[in-house]
Amino acid sequence: MDSERKTSKDAAVRRKLEKLIAEGRHGDRLPKVRDLMVEFATSQRVVQRALEPLLGLGLIDAKPGAGLRIAQHQDAPETAYSVDCLILYRDSESRLARRLLIELVNRLRRNGYRVEMKGFDDEADVLDHIDRRGRVRCCLLQTNFEVVSVRFLARILECADALVVDGVSVTGIDADVIGTNWREALSVGYRILQDRGHSRIGFLTSAHDARQIAMARREFLLLSGWEGPSPHPRLYTVGALPGSYRHADLVRALPDSATEPDASTALIVWGLVEGHMLDAALQEKRLKSGVDVSLLLLGSVDVPSEHVSRFDIVGNSDREKLDLFTEVVTARLVGSTEPPRTHYLPIYTHMNGSIQLLDATTRD
Numbered sequence: 001m002d003s004e005r006k007t008s009k010d011a012a013v014r015r016k017l018e019k020l021i022a023e024g025r026h027g028d029r030l031p032k033v034r035d036l037m038v039e040f041a042t043s044q045r046v047v048q049r050a051l052e053p054l055l056g057l058g059l060i061d062a063k064p065g066a067g068l069r070i071a072q073h074q075d076a077p078e079t080a081y082s083v084d085c086l087i088l089y090r091d092s093e094s095r096l097a098r099r100l101l102i103e104l105v106n107r108l109r110r111n112g113y114r115v116e117m118k119g120f121d122d123e124a125d126v127l128d129h130i131d132r133r134g135r136v137r138c139c140l141l142q143t144n145f146e147v148v149s150v151r152f153l154a155r156i157l158e159c160a161d162a163l164v165v166d167g168v169s170v171t172g173i174d175a176d177v178i179g180t181n182w183r184e185a186l187s188v189g190y191r192i193l194q195d196r197g198h199s200r201i202g203f204l205t206s207a208h209d210a211r212q213i214a215m216a217r218r219e220f221l222l223l224s225g226w227e228g229p230s231p232h233p234r235l236y237t238v239g240a241l242p243g244s245y246r247h248a249d250l251v252r253a254l255p256d257s258a259t260e261p262d263a264s265t266a267l268i269v270w271g272l273v274e275g276h277m278l279d280a281a282l283q284e285k286r287l288k289s290g291v292d293v294s295l296l297l298l299g300s301v302d303v304p305s306e307h308v309s310r311f312d313i314v315g316n317s318d319r320e321k322l323d324l325f326t327e328v329v330t331a332r333l334v335g336s337t338e339p340p341r342t343h344y345l346p347i348y349t350h351m352n353g354s355i356q357l358l359d360a361t362t363r364d
Contacts, residue, residue: 027335242271
């Protein structure tokens with residue numbers, strides 16, 4: 001009697017899976033073994049027994065960590081992929097951006113995927129490489145705030161099943177986009193300083209016209225209530241991308257003396273990846289962080305080289321960003337049919353004591 005019930009459940013589980021396979025498409029996710037056990041009130045052994053003939057016929061793909069998916073039909077032509085994931089990155093001085101890619105490559109390769117990295121300065125050069133390379137399952141594009149042409153994106157999508165973009169400067173396209181809303185981070189940081197009594201707040205950022213950067217500059221003007229055509233006296237812009245600042249840029253933005261009546265009492269810095277540079281600039285100006293001037297960085301809260309355990313910081317989690325990229329890219333590699341979307345990273349704060357609490361006599 002027990003064997004008959006088990007056989008009956010075998011058949012019920014198999015019929016459900018066969019129906020899903022018949023109605024679904026290649027790459028569609030099937031129920032997890034655990035979910036089938038609950039649905040049919042049966043054991044893992046029974047579910048696995050129901051799966052065996054379907055796996056043997058090549059109707060189901062089962063990969064560790066990817067679950068069960070509908071396999072490509074036997075009579076369908078097999079697509080030849082030169083690599084699983086092609087990573088294209090615009091050359092930059094940002095070691096943090098490059099490190100993210102290297103760690104992602106290591107993770108993907110450990111999971112058995114074929115990955116290639118290709119840096120570029122000019123779109124034309126990398127397009128030639130794409131044409132020679134052939135089709136790929138997924139392309140990850142890291143632009144580092146630089147402008148990307150519509151033609152370039154279209155050519156990538158012609159040879160890649162899926163596109164993932166690092167940075168929300170590129171949105172509204174058929175791609176998964178992952179990044180940080182730096183306007184939100186700036187607003188959070190600005191209000192932290194206001195809550196500590198600061199009103200003379202400066203902002204050091206890039207002068208680049210990338211949308212994210214330009215919108216952050218605009219956000220600073222709105223937060224500080226600045227109107228009119230004249231330049232904001234506390235907005236310091238650098239003719240370089242975030243991550244490429246020089247010592248002199250920091251020195252220029254810091255107040256000459258904390259005793260000057262109109263000196264900034266606080267400075268927000270976005271785009272600094274080496275906190276020791278700010279330390280050196282403070283020493284040159286003979287200023288003490290959190291005493292003569294309050295300092296707040298926008299960046300990755302879990303990267304010690306940025307805040308050097310001295311500066312307060314608002315921004316994303318580098319580890320969380322890596323985990324999200326791994327999740328999204330892997331989903332595309334196994335054929336996820338979920339619609340592409342924009343993924344914004346949460347904003348966090350990490351306080352190290354570089355913001356002074358002003359009393360009423362020193363606020364204005």
